[in-house]
Amino acid sequence: xxxxxxxxxxxxxxxxxxxxxxxxxxxxxxxxxxxxxxxxxxxxxxxxxxxxxxxxxxxxxxxxxxxxxxxxxxxxxxxxxxxxxxxxxxxxxxxxxxxxxxxxxxxxxxxxxxxxx
Amino acid sequence: xxxxxxxxxxxxxxxxxxxxxxxxxxxxxxxxxxxxxxxxxxxxxxxxxxxxxxxxxxxxxxxxxxxxxxxxxxxxxxxxxxxxxxxxxxxxxxxxxxxxxxxxxxxxxxxxxxxxxxxxxxxxxxxxxxxxxxxxxxxxxxxxxxxxxxxxxxxxxxxxxxxxxxxxxxxxxxxxxxxxxxxxxxxxxxxxx
Numbered sequence: 001x002x003x004x005x006x007x008x009x010x011x012x013x014x015x016x017x018x019x020x021x022x023x024x025x026x027x028x029x030x031x032x033x034x035x036x037x038x039x040x041x042x043x044x045x046x047x048x049x050x051x052x053x054x055x056x057x058x059x060x061x062x063x064x065x066x067x068x069x070x071x072x073x074x075x076x077x078x079x080x081x082x083x084x085x086x087x088x089x090x091x092x093x094x095x096x097x098x099x100x101x102x103x104x105x106x107x108x109x110x111x112x113x114x115x116x117x
Numbered sequence: 118x119x120x121x122x123x124x125x126x127x128x129x130x131x132x133x134x135x136x137x138x139x140x141x142x143x144x145x146x147x148x149x150x151x152x153x154x155x156x157x158x159x160x161x162x163x164x165x166x167x168x169x170x171x172x173x174x175x176x177x178x179x180x181x182x183x184x185x186x187x188x189x190x191x192x193x194x195x196x197x198x199x200x201x202x203x204x205x206x207x208x209x210x211x212x213x214x215x216x217x218x219x220x221x222x223x224x225x226x227x228x229x230x231x232x233x234x235x236x237x238x239x240x241x242x243x244x245x246x247x248x249x250x251x252x253x254x255x256x257x258x259x260x261x262x263x264x265x266x267x268x269x270x271x272x273x274x275x276x277x278x279x280x281x282x283x284x285x286x287x288x289x290x291x292x293x294x295x296x297x298x299x300x301x302x303x304x305x306x307x308x309x310x
Contacts, residue, residue, distance in 0.1 A: 016256075030257055037252045041245070041274050048278030050285060104282065105140030105289050 012040025028079030062090035145282040158216035165209035172203035190261035238284040
């Protein structure tokens with residue numbers, strides 16, 4: 001759904017602003033400043049129906065945001081809570097259904113089909 | 118001389134039978150689909166040109182409403198000058214290339230001008246990726262933000278989705294030509310089979 005991708009674009013942007021807003025440093029800050037723009041980029045591309053499937057990448061980025069505090073060791077509770085909430089929401093929005101079949105000549109997956117269509 | 122004439126013949130002979138790509142509800146090469154991308158590219162070109170002019174020393178300072186000295190820090194950083202020309206100048210070149218390639222060709226160019234659609238896609242895609250990398254570098258490497266650089270990156274990402282539908286229609290067309298045993302090479306250059 002389009003609005004789900006718009007929400008994810010804002011979540012990515014929010015991650016970019018979070019370190020300054022909550023004033024935290026360290027690995028949590030670096031992680032948010034890298035994942036934020038990447039998540040926002042995939043979400044913005046996925047706003048359009050023909051490239052909606054690209055938004056699924058944010059499922060992986062969301063999972064990473066949830067586990068990153070424990071893998072990287074943030075040492076600060078604010079980014080842990082922030083990343084967990086953003087991560088779970090990112091996953092939920094990215095998992096909303098993509099229905100473009102039949103609209104774009106079979107879509108991108110048609111390119112991997114070997115038979116005539 | 119022979120190539121343009123052949124392209125012309127190809128356009129004329131097939132113009133009537135296929136208005137839309139098979140299985141599509143709208144024509145991805147219509148002007149209503151392409152002009153917004155051209156508009157975005159020209160807007161991006163204006164921003165990048167302005168930043169490049171500062172980097173070349175034509176302006177003493179740059180408009181920055183939110184981040185203090187951020188823009189100056191970014192535009193004078195080592196990443197911005199990693200190439201022989203400033204990065205904003207490269208961006209301006211990318212944008213004007215996108216705008217030019219958005220304008221070239223008619224409403225049937227998904228079929229008649231495959232190569233330009235592919236070049237268009239290659240220009241828009243990697244351009245967006247580089248923009249996002251620069252957005253990451255701003256705060257991580259230099260602890261600074263640059264409003265117009267962010268605006269430029271946003272525009273370059275915004276162009277990817279609208280440009281993608283034409284590329285998909287183009288690739289599907291090449292696939293059909295290939296399945297029908299025709300030369301991909303001739304189809305790619307829009308030549309008569």
